[in-house]
Amino acid sequence: MTSVNRSKPTAVGIDFGGTSVKISSLSNLLSDQREEPKILLTSDFKTVDSLTSEMVKTVNQFMKEDEVVAVGCGVPGLVDFDNGHIHMLTNVPGWNDVALKDILEKELNIPIFVDNDANCMAYAEYRYGAARGCSNVVALTLGTGIGGGLIIDGKLYRGSNFAAGELGNFSIDYQGPENTYGLKGALECYMGNKQICELAEKEFIDMKMPDGGWTPERVTDLALEGNIAAIAIWDQIADWLASALASTAWLLNPDAFVVGGGVAKAGHFLFDPLTEKIKNQVSDVISNDLKILPAFFGNESGMIGSSAQALDCWKKENNQTSS
Known part of the structure; x- marks a missing residue:
C-alpha cells in the first residue's frame, strides 16, 4: 500500500x-491510480470474533x-442503522444479533x-455515480435476489424499522406464487438469476446446455x-420490472x-x-424528466457507498461541508 495524501480526511468502506x-478507503476507490481492495474470504473465519479481528487489523x-476518520460497513441483511446492530445476515451463518458498531x-x-448493502449501493450512485445531481433516487440491484435503496430529498430513507426499499417484495400479481413471507406475486419470484436461467432452459429446450449451465x-x-427468443426473454424481464417500477414512480415520483x-x-x-414500458404506464408529468439508468x-x-456515507455522517457531526 503506497503512501497517500493525509491532508484530507477519508473513510474506510467494508463490503x-x-x-x-x-x-478499501474512499480516497483510494475514487483515485485514478487506485490499488486493489483488501479481500477476506468469509468462509475462512468461523466466528464473529475472528472476522471482526481481521477487519480491525x-x-x-x-x-x-x-x-481515516470513520468506517462504513455494508451488510446483506437487516440492520438497525442508529445502533449499528445487525439483526440477521443473508447467507452468513452465525451473524444474527451482532452489535458490529460497538465491536x-x-x-x-x-x-x-x-x-x-443495497442502501450503500444507492448512496454510491447518488453521491458519485449514475444519479449524481439527483435528489430523489430509487436504486436496485438485480442478481441472486433483488435489493433496493431509496434516496428521498437527498437523504437515504430507511423507514421506521430500517427495512424500506425492499423492492423484491413488491407484488406484480396478486394471484402469483408466494415468496418466503407469504406475499403473492413478489417481483423476486420472477426475475432473479435463477428465474432467468429457468426461462432460458424452457425456451431453449432443444439447444445444448452451455458449459456451466445457463446464466x-x-x-x-x-x-x-x-436470437429472437433471447431478446424476448429480456423483454419479458423488462415487462415484470416495469410493472413494479411504474407503481413505484407513481408513489415516489423519483428523478431516476x-x-x-x-x-x-x-x-x-x-x-x-x-x-418504454415504464413511461407507457405513468403520466407525462412523471415520465418527462424520469431517468432509467444503468448503475455506474x-x-x-x-465499499464506495458505505465509506461515502460514513465520511458524510462524520462531516455533518463535525460541521464540515460534504463535497
Whole structure:
C-alpha cells in the first residue's frame, strides 16, 4: 500500500458479503491510480470474533497511511442503522444479533456506521455515480435476489424499522406464487438469476446446455447474436420490472431509477424496453424528466457507498461541508 495524501480526511468502506469481505478507503476507490481492495474470504473465519479481528487489523493498515476518520460497513441483511446492530445476515451463518458498531468502535476508536448493502449501493450512485445531481433516487440491484435503496430529498430513507426499499417484495400479481413471507406475486419470484436461467432452459429446450449451465450473461450473448427468443426473454424481464417500477414512480415520483447487478449487464436489451414500458404506464408529468439508468459502479459500489456515507455522517457531526 503506497503512501497517500493525509491532508484530507477519508473513510474506510467494508463490503461484507456471503463470499467475501472487501475493504478499501474512499480516497483510494475514487483515485485514478487506485490499488486493489483488501479481500477476506468469509468462509475462512468461523466466528464473529475472528472476522471482526481481521477487519480491525485491515482498517488499522489504512489508518497508518491515511487520515481515516470513520468506517462504513455494508451488510446483506437487516440492520438497525442508529445502533449499528445487525439483526440477521443473508447467507452468513452465525451473524444474527451482532452489535458490529460497538465491536469495531471499541477497537478502532473512530465512528462506525453499519447499513444494508443495497442502501450503500444507492448512496454510491447518488453521491458519485449514475444519479449524481439527483435528489430523489430509487436504486436496485438485480442478481441472486433483488435489493433496493431509496434516496428521498437527498437523504437515504430507511423507514421506521430500517427495512424500506425492499423492492423484491413488491407484488406484480396478486394471484402469483408466494415468496418466503407469504406475499403473492413478489417481483423476486420472477426475475432473479435463477428465474432467468429457468426461462432460458424452457425456451431453449432443444439447444445444448452451455458449459456451466445457463446464466443471464449467456442469454445476453444470444441476444447479441440476434436470437429472437433471447431478446424476448429480456423483454419479458423488462415487462415484470416495469410493472413494479411504474407503481413505484407513481408513489415516489423519483428523478431516476438506477439498476445494477448482474442482470443489468443485459444493456439495451433490458433498458430500452424497460424505459418504454415504464413511461407507457405513468403520466407525462412523471415520465418527462424520469431517468432509467444503468448503475455506474460495479462490485465496488458497497465499499464506495458505505465509506461515502460514513465520511458524510462524520462531516455533518463535525460541521464540515460534504463535497
